[in-house]
Amino acid sequence: MAARWFTWLDERLGLKGIYEVVLDRKVPKVNWLFTLGSATLFLALVQGATGIFLTVYYVPHPEQAYESINYIMNEVAFGWLIRGIHHWGATLMVITVFLHMLRTFFYGAYKYPREVTWITGVLLLLGTLGMGFTGYLLPWNQRAYWATTVGTSITETIPFIGPFINRALRGGTDLTTLTLVRFFSAHIWMLPAALIGLVGVHIYLVIRLGISHVPSQDE
Amino acid sequence: MAGDSHDHGLSRRGFVAGMVGFLGGIISVLIGIPAIGYWLAPGLKSFRATRDEWVPLGLVEDLTPGEPKLFSFTRTKQVGWERTAQSYGIYVIKKSDGSLDVFSNICTHLSCRVSWKEDMGIFQCPCHDGRFAKDGSIISGPQPRPLDRFEYKIEDGTLMIHLTEA
Numbered sequence: 001m002a003a004r005w006f007t008w009l010d011e012r013l014g015l016k017g018i019y020e021v022v023l024d025r026k027v028p029k030v031n032w033l034f035t036l037g038s039a040t041l042f043l044a045l046v047q048g049a050t051g052i053f054l055t056v057y058y059v060p061h062p063e064q065a066y067e068s069i070n071y072i073m074n075e076v077a078f079g080w081l082i083r084g085i086h087h088w089g090a091t092l093m094v095i096t097v098f099l100h101m102l103r104t105f106f107y108g109a110y111k112y113p114r115e116v117t118w119i120t121g122v123l124l125l126l127g128t129l130g131m132g133f134t135g136y137l138l139p140w141n142q143r144a145y146w147a148t149t150v151g152t153s154i155t156e157t158i159p160f161i162g163p164f165i166n167r168a169l170r171g172g173t174d175l176t177t178l179t180l181v182r183f184f185s186a187h188i189w190m191l192p193a194a195l196i197g198l199v200g201v202h203i204y205l206v207i208r209l210g211i212s213h214v215p216s217q218d219e
Numbered sequence: 220m221a222g223d224s225h226d227h228g229l230s231r232r233g234f235v236a237g238m239v240g241f242l243g244g245i246i247s248v249l250i251g252i253p254a255i256g257y258w259l260a261p262g263l264k265s266f267r268a269t270r271d272e273w274v275p276l277g278l279v280e281d282l283t284p285g286e287p288k289l290f291s292f293t294r295t296k297q298v299g300w301e302r303t304a305q306s307y308g309i310y311v312i313k314k315s316d317g318s319l320d321v322f323s324n325i326c327t328h329l330s331c332r333v334s335w336k337e338d339m340g341i342f343q344c345p346c347h348d349g350r351f352a353k354d355g356s357i358i359s360g361p362q363p364r365p366l367d368r369f370e371y372k373i374e375d376g377t378l379m380i381h382l383t384e385a
Contacts, residue, residue: 049250053254053257056257057299067301068299068300070300071299071300075260076257077253077256078253078254078256078257079257082254
Protein backbone atom coordinates (compact mmCIF):
# COMPACT_ATOMS: atom_id res chain seq x y z
CA MET A 1 0.00 0.00 0.00
CA ALA A 2 2.70 2.42 1.04
CA ALA A 3 4.74 1.30 -1.94
CA ARG A 4 1.82 2.05 -4.28
CA TRP A 5 1.43 5.51 -2.78
CA PHE A 6 5.13 6.12 -3.19
CA THR A 7 5.10 4.94 -6.81
CA TRP A 8 2.17 7.24 -7.54
CA LEU A 9 3.96 10.23 -5.99
CA ASP A 10 7.35 9.34 -7.47
CA GLU A 11 5.90 9.15 -10.95
CA ARG A 12 4.76 12.76 -10.59
CA LEU A 13 7.46 14.31 -8.39
CA GLY A 14 10.56 12.35 -9.37
CA LEU A 15 11.50 11.68 -5.73
CA LYS A 16 13.80 8.79 -6.59
CA GLY A 17 15.66 11.01 -9.02
CA ILE A 18 16.16 13.66 -6.32
CA TYR A 19 17.38 11.03 -3.88
CA GLU A 20 19.84 9.58 -6.37
CA VAL A 21 21.26 12.95 -7.39
CA VAL A 22 21.39 14.55 -3.93
CA LEU A 23 22.18 11.71 -1.56
CA ASP A 24 23.25 8.65 -3.55
CA ARG A 25 26.31 10.28 -5.08
CA LYS A 26 29.59 8.60 -5.99
CA VAL A 27 32.27 9.76 -3.56
CA PRO A 28 36.01 9.08 -3.41
CA LYS A 29 37.41 7.33 -0.35
CA VAL A 30 37.53 10.09 2.21
CA ASN A 31 37.77 10.51 5.99
CA TRP A 32 35.68 11.93 8.81
CA LEU A 33 36.86 15.48 8.15
CA PHE A 34 34.58 15.40 5.12
CA THR A 35 31.52 15.35 7.39
CA LEU A 36 32.18 18.88 8.71
CA GLY A 37 30.09 20.49 5.97
CA SER A 38 27.10 18.27 6.75
CA ALA A 39 27.61 18.89 10.45
CA THR A 40 27.54 22.64 9.81
CA LEU A 41 24.38 22.34 7.72
CA PHE A 42 22.71 20.30 10.46
CA LEU A 43 23.67 22.89 13.09
CA ALA A 44 22.37 25.68 10.82
CA LEU A 45 18.99 23.91 10.60
CA VAL A 46 18.92 23.46 14.38
CA GLN A 47 19.76 27.15 14.85
CA GLY A 48 16.94 28.07 12.49
CA ALA A 49 14.39 25.89 14.28
CA THR A 50 15.35 26.94 17.83
CA GLY A 51 15.66 30.58 16.72
CA ILE A 52 12.13 30.55 15.32
CA PHE A 53 10.89 29.20 18.62
CA LEU A 54 12.76 31.87 20.61
CA THR A 55 10.86 34.61 18.75
CA VAL A 56 7.65 33.27 20.30
CA TYR A 57 8.62 35.12 23.51
CA TYR A 58 11.60 37.36 22.81
CA VAL A 59 10.94 41.10 22.49
CA PRO A 60 13.67 43.26 20.90
CA HIS A 61 13.24 46.29 23.14
CA PRO A 62 15.68 47.57 25.78
CA GLU A 63 13.08 47.39 28.53
CA GLN A 64 11.86 43.91 27.66
CA ALA A 65 14.66 42.01 25.92
CA TYR A 66 16.41 40.88 29.10
CA GLU A 67 13.13 40.32 30.93
CA SER A 68 11.65 38.27 28.11
CA ILE A 69 14.75 36.05 28.00
CA ASN A 70 14.54 35.66 31.77
CA TYR A 71 10.97 34.55 31.24
CA ILE A 72 12.05 32.01 28.59
CA MET A 73 14.73 30.64 30.90
CA ASN A 74 12.67 30.42 34.11
CA GLU A 75 8.96 30.32 33.29
CA VAL A 76 8.38 28.73 29.88
CA ALA A 77 8.33 24.93 29.68
CA PHE A 78 11.61 23.77 28.10
CA GLY A 79 12.59 27.39 27.45
CA TRP A 80 15.99 26.70 28.99
CA LEU A 81 16.41 23.81 26.56
CA ILE A 82 15.45 25.73 23.42
CA ARG A 83 17.66 28.69 24.32
CA GLY A 84 20.44 26.42 25.55
CA ILE A 85 20.52 24.61 22.21
CA HIS A 86 20.52 27.94 20.34
CA HIS A 87 23.32 29.28 22.56
CA TRP A 88 25.63 26.26 22.34
CA GLY A 89 24.67 25.50 18.75
CA ALA A 90 25.89 28.98 17.78
CA THR A 91 29.29 28.40 19.36
CA LEU A 92 29.56 24.93 17.91
CA MET A 93 28.59 26.13 14.44
CA VAL A 94 31.38 28.73 14.37
CA ILE A 95 33.80 25.95 15.29
CA THR A 96 32.57 23.50 12.62
CA VAL A 97 32.54 26.24 9.97
CA PHE A 98 36.17 27.05 10.76
CA LEU A 99 37.26 23.42 10.77
CA HIS A 100 35.39 22.89 7.49
CA MET A 101 37.31 25.81 6.00
CA LEU A 102 40.65 24.50 7.31
CA ARG A 103 40.00 21.06 5.81
CA THR A 104 39.11 22.60 2.45
CA PHE A 105 42.22 24.76 2.58
CA PHE A 106 44.76 22.14 3.60
CA TYR A 107 43.39 19.52 1.19
CA GLY A 108 43.50 22.10 -1.61
CA ALA A 109 39.83 21.46 -2.31
CA TYR A 110 39.26 25.12 -3.22
CA LYS A 111 41.13 24.71 -6.56
CA TYR A 112 39.66 24.28 -10.06
CA PRO A 113 36.80 23.61 -10.60
CA ARG A 114 35.65 24.50 -7.08
CA GLU A 115 36.61 28.19 -6.83
CA VAL A 116 33.00 29.39 -6.70
CA THR A 117 32.23 26.85 -3.97
CA TRP A 118 35.13 28.32 -1.99
CA ILE A 119 33.99 31.91 -2.54
CA THR A 120 30.44 31.16 -1.42
CA GLY A 121 32.01 29.30 1.51
CA VAL A 122 33.96 32.42 2.51
CA LEU A 123 30.75 34.46 2.36
CA LEU A 124 29.00 31.79 4.43
CA LEU A 125 31.78 32.01 7.02
CA LEU A 126 31.36 35.80 7.20
CA GLY A 127 27.59 35.41 7.37
CA THR A 128 27.90 32.92 10.23
CA LEU A 129 30.18 35.30 12.13
CA GLY A 130 27.64 38.06 11.41
CA MET A 131 24.94 35.90 12.95
CA GLY A 132 27.13 35.42 16.00
CA PHE A 133 27.83 39.14 16.27
CA THR A 134 24.21 40.28 15.88
CA GLY A 135 22.84 37.50 18.09
CA TYR A 136 25.24 38.36 20.89
CA LEU A 137 23.57 41.76 21.44
CA LEU A 138 20.02 40.43 21.71
CA PRO A 139 20.00 39.47 25.43
CA TRP A 140 20.76 43.16 26.14
CA ASN A 141 22.73 42.43 29.29
CA GLN A 142 25.97 44.15 30.29
CA ARG A 143 28.13 41.71 28.38
CA ALA A 144 26.05 42.04 25.21
CA TYR A 145 25.93 45.82 25.44
CA TRP A 146 29.66 46.33 25.91
CA ALA A 147 30.69 43.61 23.48
CA THR A 148 28.66 45.38 20.79
CA THR A 149 29.98 48.77 21.86
CA VAL A 150 33.54 47.51 21.39
CA GLY A 151 32.71 45.49 18.27
CA THR A 152 31.08 48.38 16.44
CA SER A 153 33.82 50.78 17.62
CA ILE A 154 36.40 48.69 15.79
CA THR A 155 34.90 49.82 12.48
CA GLU A 156 35.80 53.41 13.42
CA THR A 157 39.47 52.64 12.82
CA ILE A 158 38.83 52.29 9.07
CA PRO A 159 40.27 55.44 7.43
CA PHE A 160 37.75 58.07 6.26
CA ILE A 161 34.59 55.93 6.20
CA GLY A 162 35.06 54.30 9.65
CA PRO A 163 32.87 56.69 11.66
CA PHE A 164 30.16 56.45 9.01
CA ILE A 165 30.14 52.64 9.12
CA ASN A 166 29.98 52.72 12.89
CA ARG A 167 26.94 55.00 12.81
CA ALA A 168 25.31 52.92 10.09
CA LEU A 169 25.73 49.78 12.20
CA ARG A 170 24.46 51.37 15.40
CA GLY A 171 21.74 53.47 13.80
CA GLY A 172 23.20 56.55 15.47
CA THR A 173 26.15 57.50 17.60
CA ASP A 174 25.20 55.36 20.60
CA LEU A 175 23.81 51.92 21.29
CA THR A 176 20.08 52.48 21.56
CA THR A 177 16.73 50.87 20.85
CA LEU A 178 17.54 51.43 17.18
CA THR A 179 20.69 49.34 17.47
CA LEU A 180 18.89 46.48 19.19
CA VAL A 181 16.04 46.40 16.67
CA ARG A 182 18.30 46.54 13.60
CA PHE A 183 20.55 43.83 15.00
CA PHE A 184 17.44 41.75 15.60
CA SER A 185 16.26 42.40 12.05
CA ALA A 186 19.66 41.45 10.64
CA HIS A 187 19.79 38.37 12.87
CA ILE A 188 16.40 36.91 11.99
CA TRP A 189 15.73 38.22 8.45
CA MET A 190 18.60 39.67 6.48
CA LEU A 191 21.49 37.39 7.36
CA PRO A 192 19.38 34.20 7.30
CA ALA A 193 17.97 35.16 3.89
CA ALA A 194 21.49 35.72 2.56
CA LEU A 195 22.72 32.50 4.18
CA ILE A 196 19.90 30.40 2.71
CA GLY A 197 20.70 31.67 -0.79
CA LEU A 198 24.42 31.05 -0.38
CA VAL A 199 23.88 27.60 1.12
CA GLY A 200 21.73 26.77 -1.91
CA VAL A 201 24.51 27.71 -4.32
CA HIS A 202 27.17 26.04 -2.15
CA ILE A 203 25.32 22.72 -1.96
CA TYR A 204 24.31 22.84 -5.62
CA LEU A 205 27.98 23.13 -6.53
CA VAL A 206 28.98 20.31 -4.18
CA ILE A 207 26.38 18.08 -5.87
CA ARG A 208 27.29 19.24 -9.39
CA LEU A 209 31.06 18.93 -9.02
CA GLY A 210 31.27 16.11 -6.52
CA ILE A 211 33.68 16.22 -3.59
CA SER A 212 37.45 16.25 -3.97
CA HIS A 213 39.57 13.29 -2.89
CA VAL A 214 42.21 13.39 -0.22
CA PRO A 215 45.38 14.61 -1.98
CA SER A 216 48.12 11.99 -2.39
CA GLN A 217 51.84 12.49 -1.80
CA ASP A 218 52.86 13.11 -5.41
CA GLU A 219 50.20 15.79 -6.02
CA MET B 220 34.70 -7.19 2.90
CA ALA B 221 32.91 -4.31 4.53
CA GLY B 222 30.02 -2.99 2.49
CA ASP B 223 29.01 -6.36 1.04
CA SER B 224 25.52 -7.49 1.84
CA HIS B 225 25.13 -10.96 3.30
CA ASP B 226 22.91 -13.65 1.89
CA HIS B 227 20.90 -13.79 5.09
CA GLY B 228 19.76 -11.17 7.57
CA LEU B 229 20.34 -7.47 7.41
CA SER B 230 22.68 -5.85 4.92
CA ARG B 231 25.06 -3.16 6.13
CA ARG B 232 23.24 -0.61 4.00
CA GLY B 233 19.88 -1.67 5.42
CA PHE B 234 21.21 -1.49 8.97
CA VAL B 235 22.57 2.03 8.47
CA ALA B 236 19.34 3.20 6.84
CA GLY B 237 17.31 1.69 9.68
CA MET B 238 19.51 3.26 12.34
CA VAL B 239 19.29 6.68 10.67
CA GLY B 240 15.50 6.42 10.68
CA PHE B 241 15.39 5.11 14.25
CA LEU B 242 17.75 7.69 15.75
CA GLY B 243 16.13 10.43 13.67
CA GLY B 244 12.76 9.45 15.11
CA ILE B 245 14.07 9.54 18.68
CA ILE B 246 15.65 12.96 18.13
CA SER B 247 12.42 14.25 16.58
CA VAL B 248 10.40 13.13 19.59
CA LEU B 249 12.98 14.50 22.06
CA ILE B 250 12.87 17.89 20.34
CA GLY B 251 9.22 17.84 19.26
CA ILE B 252 7.64 17.28 22.67
CA PRO B 253 9.57 20.12 24.39
CA ALA B 254 8.78 22.36 21.41
CA ILE B 255 5.03 21.75 21.82
CA GLY B 256 5.25 22.33 25.57
CA TYR B 257 7.25 25.51 24.94
CA TRP B 258 4.50 26.87 22.73
CA LEU B 259 1.63 25.89 25.03
CA ALA B 260 3.20 26.91 28.38
CA PRO B 261 1.54 30.32 28.96
CA GLY B 262 -1.81 29.09 27.64
CA LEU B 263 -1.96 26.25 30.14
CA LYS B 264 -0.94 28.49 33.03
CA SER B 265 -3.94 30.80 32.71
CA PHE B 266 -6.37 28.04 33.65
CA ARG B 267 -5.29 28.49 37.24
CA ALA B 268 -6.56 31.48 39.22
CA THR B 269 -3.76 33.99 39.53
CA ARG B 270 -5.11 35.76 42.59
CA ASP B 271 -7.01 34.58 45.64
CA GLU B 272 -6.38 36.58 48.80
CA TRP B 273 -8.03 38.41 51.67
CA VAL B 274 -7.08 42.08 51.54
CA PRO B 275 -7.32 44.10 54.80
CA LEU B 276 -8.96 47.49 54.14
CA GLY B 277 -9.13 49.15 57.53
CA LEU B 278 -10.93 49.28 60.86
CA VAL B 279 -14.70 48.88 60.89
CA GLU B 280 -15.03 51.36 63.76
CA ASP B 281 -13.82 54.14 61.43
CA LEU B 282 -16.96 53.79 59.30
CA THR B 283 -19.77 56.30 59.76
CA PRO B 284 -23.17 54.63 59.34
CA GLY B 285 -24.86 55.54 56.06
CA GLU B 286 -21.79 57.26 54.62
CA PRO B 287 -19.84 55.57 51.82
CA LYS B 288 -16.11 55.44 52.49
CA LEU B 289 -13.52 54.82 49.78
CA PHE B 290 -10.62 52.46 50.48
CA SER B 291 -7.86 51.96 47.98
CA PHE B 292 -4.90 49.66 47.56
CA THR B 293 -2.69 48.48 44.71
CA ARG B 294 -1.62 45.07 43.56
CA THR B 295 0.90 44.07 40.91
CA LYS B 296 -0.35 42.03 38.00
CA GLN B 297 2.13 40.02 35.97
CA VAL B 298 1.53 39.00 32.36
CA GLY B 299 4.49 37.07 31.03
CA TRP B 300 7.44 39.21 32.13
CA GLU B 301 5.46 42.46 32.27
CA ARG B 302 4.45 43.74 35.68
CA THR B 303 1.79 46.42 35.93
CA ALA B 304 0.45 48.02 39.09
CA GLN B 305 -3.32 47.90 39.38
CA SER B 306 -5.13 50.19 41.77
CA TYR B 307 -8.33 49.09 43.41
CA GLY B 308 -10.98 51.40 44.86
CA ILE B 309 -13.52 49.93 47.26
CA TYR B 310 -16.60 51.73 48.59
CA VAL B 311 -17.82 50.48 51.95
CA ILE B 312 -21.16 51.57 53.42
CA LYS B 313 -22.25 50.67 56.89
CA LYS B 314 -25.99 50.15 56.85
CA SER B 315 -28.38 50.93 59.68
CA ASP B 316 -28.66 47.26 60.65
CA GLY B 317 -24.86 47.12 61.09
CA SER B 318 -24.14 45.01 57.99
CA LEU B 319 -21.90 46.31 55.19
CA ASP B 320 -22.19 46.96 51.46
CA VAL B 321 -18.80 46.49 49.77
CA PHE B 322 -18.58 47.66 46.14
CA SER B 323 -15.86 47.95 43.57
CA ASN B 324 -15.67 51.52 42.21
CA ILE B 325 -15.25 50.13 38.68
CA CYS B 326 -18.24 50.98 36.53
CA THR B 327 -19.80 47.85 35.03
CA HIS B 328 -20.15 49.61 31.66
CA LEU B 329 -16.58 50.30 30.46
CA SER B 330 -14.55 50.14 33.68
CA CYS B 331 -14.26 53.85 34.44
CA ARG B 332 -14.18 54.73 38.14
CA VAL B 333 -17.41 55.83 39.76
CA SER B 334 -17.38 58.32 42.63
CA TRP B 335 -19.80 59.10 45.43
CA LYS B 336 -21.73 62.34 44.94
CA GLU B 337 -22.79 63.45 48.42
CA ASP B 338 -25.17 66.18 47.19
CA MET B 339 -27.08 63.81 44.85
CA GLY B 340 -26.71 60.73 47.01
CA ILE B 341 -25.57 58.58 44.09
CA PHE B 342 -22.49 56.94 42.60
CA GLN B 343 -21.75 58.63 39.29
CA CYS B 344 -19.51 57.45 36.46
CA PRO B 345 -17.75 60.36 34.69
CA CYS B 346 -17.50 58.63 31.32
CA HIS B 347 -21.12 58.13 30.24
CA ASP B 348 -23.06 59.47 33.23
CA GLY B 349 -23.93 56.03 34.54
CA ARG B 350 -25.69 56.41 37.89
CA PHE B 351 -25.91 53.91 40.72
CA ALA B 352 -27.90 54.14 43.93
CA LYS B 353 -26.33 53.91 47.37
CA ASP B 354 -27.05 50.18 47.44
CA GLY B 355 -25.21 49.72 44.08
CA SER B 356 -28.30 49.22 41.97
CA ILE B 357 -28.74 50.91 38.60
CA ILE B 358 -30.58 54.25 38.46
CA SER B 359 -29.84 55.28 34.88
CA GLY B 360 -27.17 54.99 32.20
CA PRO B 361 -25.67 52.37 29.87
CA GLN B 362 -24.29 50.01 32.51
CA PRO B 363 -25.47 46.38 32.19
CA ARG B 364 -25.45 45.39 35.88
CA PRO B 365 -25.22 46.85 39.41
CA LEU B 366 -21.84 47.61 40.97
CA ASP B 367 -19.79 44.49 41.67
CA ARG B 368 -19.74 43.38 45.28
CA PHE B 369 -16.93 41.81 47.24
CA GLU B 370 -17.23 39.06 49.76
CA TYR B 371 -16.06 40.43 53.13
CA LYS B 372 -15.28 39.38 56.68
CA ILE B 373 -14.28 41.14 59.85
CA GLU B 374 -11.34 39.89 61.90
CA ASP B 375 -10.40 41.66 65.15
CA GLY B 376 -12.27 44.75 63.99
CA THR B 377 -10.46 44.81 60.66
CA LEU B 378 -12.49 44.70 57.48
CA MET B 379 -11.14 42.30 54.88
CA ILE B 380 -12.32 41.63 51.34
CA HIS B 381 -11.91 38.55 49.20
CA LEU B 382 -9.99 39.44 46.03
CA THR B 383 -10.06 36.81 43.28
CA GLU B 384 -9.02 37.06 39.68
CA ALA B 385 -8.75 34.54 36.92
